[in-house]
Amino acid sequence: MTDGTRRRAFRAIIAFGVVSLLADISYEGARSILGPFLLTIGASAAVVGLISGVGEFVGFALRVVTGRIADRTGAYWTMTIGGYVLTVAAVPLLGLVGRVDLALALVVAERLGKAVRSPARDTLIAAASEPLGRGLGFGLHEAIDQMGAVIGPLLLAWALAVRSGDYRFAFGILAIPGVLVVVALVALRRIAPVPQRQTAALVEQKGRVGRARKYLVFVFLSAVGFAPFPLIAFHLTDRAILSDAMIPVVFAVAMAVDAGVALVTGRAYDRRGLGVLLTLPLLSIGILAAFSSTLALIWAGAMAWGAVMGIQESTLRAAVGDLSDPGGRATAYGVFNAVYGLALMGGGAALGLLYEISIPLMVIFVMVAQGAATWALRLVAR
8 A cells, every 4th residue: 555545545534533623613512501501591401401312312313324325325425514514504503592492403403414424424434544544544533523522612611701691602603613614524525535335235244244243232331331421520510529610621631531542542453453442341440430539530530431432432433344344334333323322321311310329339330231341342352
């Protein structure tokens, strides 16, 4: 493989990362203030939770369908661009609505945009990163992506500090990165390769079917035992361990760890294969340290949480590309994301309930889930 091919692949992955960074500024910024905004238009806590849950369900569940459509039509770029446009158009409009039902519609539209684009986009990234190694490609993409996840909330915090309570202004600012997303996509399409359409469906080759199914079992078990950050934040504030102002700082540090770990583990995956993922259950158990009252353990747990996120968003996705046939890759990413999303939602609900009953019970649940995940991964790696 020539140096020129590798350089073109590197430029394409950087460009994909910039697109995701800009999009993250928009929708992660919006998500950081969605709860307080909904309260201003009359939503109750239950309604806020319902809107978030419906949005996440749409964002993950529909990826099975959109992935299949992408593979059958070969419209990877059309679905990627269309999904991004839907997301960045819906976000600024939130500042213009004054009714809960309209806000729900826009949140669902934003998540629908992610459902439309994600399987197709991940297929494009898998194709573009092949000369570099999929682990490095997805790791580099995730590292750049996470910059937007930090910049967006900080930008919105500044906007509301400058104009207190002016959510129209705050959401309106997010139209700027939204426009830049479209501009960046137009430039990206000129340099990124287009996957060749093939007739093979999702992992139809017999040798891959069993491994792919076992891999999905591992993904489900590892995600169902992954403590969500809002639960960690609830613990830290409810027990007055950290101030409200410190929670975003903890999250920002976790995101920085996310970016670094994504690069390291992505590169390690290219060299050593699926065995690298054995670190995921161990780190997920390490997150439990954040549920203590000792600051050193809390910071260690938060950094473990960031490390898990980095692996989930890079190496887990890279492995899907290697376990699926080219002709069914978008479908594979759709199924992967649906399983992953279902596990996150179910696991998050279970962990929240167990936390209310007994933290030791929550610890046992996590350890059992991660132990089972380790067993499942060993079956895949055989």
